[in-house]
Amino acid sequence: MKPISTPDLLDALTWRYATKKFDATKTIAPEVWSALEDALVLTPSSYGLQPWKFLIVTSAELKEKLKPLSWNQAQVTDCSHYVVFTIKKNLTAADVDRFVARTAEVRGMPIESIAGYRNMMVSDVVNGARSFNVNEWATRQAYIALGNFMTSAALLGVDTCPMEGIEPVNYDKVLNLPEKGYATVVACAAGYRAEDDKYAELAKVRFVKSEMIEVL
Numbered sequence: 001m002k003p004i005s006t007p008d009l010l011d012a013l014t015w016r017y018a019t020k021k022f023d024a025t026k027t028i029a030p031e032v033w034s035a036l037e038d039a040l041v042l043t044p045s046s047y048g049l050q051p052w053k054f055l056i057v058t059s060a061e062l063k064e065k066l067k068p069l070s071w072n073q074a075q076v077t078d079c080s081h082y083v084v085f086t087i088k089k090n091l092t093a094a095d096v097d098r099f100v101a102r103t104a105e106v107r108g109m110p111i112e113s114i115a116g117y118r119n120m121m122v123s124d125v126v127n128g129a130r131s132f133n134v135n136e137w138a139t140r141q142a143y144i145a146l147g148n149f150m151t152s153a154a155l156l157g158v159d160t161c162p163m164e165g166i167e168p169v170n171y172d173k174v175l176n177l178p179e180k181g182y183a184t185v186v187a188c189a190a191g192y193r194a195e196d197d198k199y200a201e202l203a204k205v206r207f208v209k210s211e212m213i214e215v216l
């Protein structure tokens with residue numbers, strides 16, 4: 001891995017802003033989009049459990065259905081790819097076993113050799129302390145994916161707008177999520193900024209670094 005320079009990193013992070021107006025004529029090229037899907041897949045999660053699914057909406061018809069459920073925000077329909085971040089609700093021992101089986105497959109090891117790790121995860125996430133707020137826990141994991149996605153997009157010169165101004169329960173209905181055991185937590189529009197999006201020029205409002213970061 002060749003690290004990028006610190007100016008390149010900060011350039012990308014200051015170039016990124018929550019895009020209000022996308023250029024609806026521009027679409028993300030397949031090879032760029034494929035890398036962004038990989039960035040979603042590569043997102044780390046607690047225990048590695050990946051309690052999520054990322055739904056990619058490109059159909060104009062489906063975007064039109066989601067827009068009124070998104071405070072009518074134009075980003076939904078004008079962006080190139082609209083990502084809905086969903087969590088697997090009420091994680092079960094079967095979900096943990098799916099992950100354990102995948103680990104054994106990828107790393108070429110017997111499932112029995114990670115039985116201890118499996119039991120630890122089940123006794124925490126499924127039966128233990130974390131089970132009482134497991135959907136909240138899964139939601140936090142999904143937000144890591146959101147951050148990873150936005151930063152990755154910025155590094156590739158792709159604009160994004162994270163979207164919490166949505167109606168998750170109604171998204172779930174339109175996307176048929178309840179019967180699959182998944183639930184919407186947040187979304188993100190991705191594409192290219194319109195030349196006249198005045199938000200692109202606004203100064204970033206952040207508390208000063210010394211108030212936010214304390215070296216102990």
Ligand SMILES: Cc1cc2nc3c(=O)[nH]c(=O)nc-3n(C[C@H](O)[C@H](O)[C@H](O)COP(=O)(O)O)c2cc1C
Pocket residue numbers: 016017018019020073161162163164165166186204
């Ligand atoms: C989780 C999350 C949800 C957000 N939801 C919306 C949204 O629904 N619509 C919108 O226009 N901006 C939304 N924003 C954008 C924020 O207002 C914006 O990130 C913040 O003001 C900082 O500005 P910047 O991203 O341009 O640096 C959201 C941001 C985050 C992180």
